[in-house]
Amino acid sequence: MAEGALFLGVDFTSAPCARKPITAARGHWLATRPLPTWEVEDVLELTSFAAFDTLLATPGPWVGGFDLPFGQPRMLVEHEGWPNTWAAFVRHYCGLPRTVLRDAFRRWCDARPAGSKFAWRRTDRPAGSSPAMRWANPPVAWMMHAGIGRMLDAGLAFPAHRHPSRRSTAAGRIALEAYPAFTARHVCRQPYKSDASAGRTRERARRRRTILEALTAGAAGLDVRASLRPALARRIVADAAGDLLDAVICGMQAAHAAALPRFGLPRALDALEGWIATVPTASARPAGTRSVDAPRGRG
Numbered sequence: 001m002a003e004g005a006l007f008l009g010v011d012f013t014s015a016p017c018a019r020k021p022i023t024a025a026r027g028h029w030l031a032t033r034p035l036p037t038w039e040v041e042d043v044l045e046l047t048s049f050a051a052f053d054t055l056l057a058t059p060g061p062w063v064g065g066f067d068l069p070f071g072q073p074r075m076l077v078e079h080e081g082w083p084n085t086w087a088a089f090v091r092h093y094c095g096l097p098r099t100v101l102r103d104a105f106r107r108w109c110d111a112r113p114a115g116s117k118f119a120w121r122r123t124d125r126p127a128g129s130s131p132a133m134r135w136a137n138p139p140v141a142w143m144m145h146a147g148i149g150r151m152l153d154a155g156l157a158f159p160a161h162r163h164p165s166r167r168s169t170a171a172g173r174i175a176l177e178a179y180p181a182f183t184a185r186h187v188c189r190q191p192y193k194s195d196a197s198a199g200r201t202r203e204r205a206r207r208r209r210t211i212l213e214a215l216t217a218g219a220a221g222l223d224v225r226a227s228l229r230p231a232l233a234r235r236i237v238a239d240a241a242g243d244l245l246d247a248v249i250c251g252m253q254a255a256h257a258a259a260l261p262r263f264g265l266p267r268a269l270d271a272l273e274g275w276i277a278t279v280p281t282a283s284a285r286p287a288g289t290r291s292v293d294a295p296r297g298r299g
Helices: 049-056 074-080 086-095 098-110 140-153 180-184 202-217 230-238 243-258
Strands: 006-011 022-030 037-046 062-067 173-177 225-227
Touching: 006 243, 022 049, 022 243, 037 049, 037 230, 037 243, 049 140, 062 243, 074 098, 086 140, 098 140, 173 243, 180 243, 202 225, 202 230, 202 243, 230 243
Parallel strands: 006 062, 037 225, 062 173
Antiparallel strands: 006 022, 022 037
């Protein structure tokens, strides 16, 4: 990893506004010991898709971790007869109205028994994330619908989807799918954030502080530590929604993955579904083995 390499971490929302912006952490890689450091310089709050598009146009090279699904389960895609090559599927999926997608998701779920309603990507199970087709609580399907097409239009490189097909991505703008809760659980398995006022407790603020301290100590299961100015750290802990903390985790997941061969992606990668950065590949199980439909949020 080159000294000074730029990394981004993006906590995405499908409807950015002043109350709930897209948050984007930016910082550079430092070759420190015993662990390298991601020096977080700022966390931006993007209140529109135009601002998000501007972020994507940041000149490369850089690697970004983005908290939204980049793909859908192969079994769902093939069942619906949607394109089964990734870029063509993204164009098709993002071009469909949400009502059409919602009807397709509901047909899939209605045809299956309780406990096996959803289709799952292979990466979702070991990550402990929601299925990418979930359209409510949390609406990750709409996050993908709002974001991934813009990212593809911006000309980013997507190693987990082998797009573009050229081997080298060294000079590009590289996008990895991130899931901050996967790293946060290494430190704390209790809720640490809430958009609702009732969930904005001192205990959750304490948990955010504990997670952030683990990130800066290099004790969160990643081969990189974070460095932040005290004022930025206080701002992150004070953010009851947890969006600023999640953006930092996304950037750290990208930095961790970028130091691994092939970004730590499985050798037998399904390029249609993709993979979540930093999730171990050995724990993935064949599709169709999960029997629990309880919602698990992204971040």
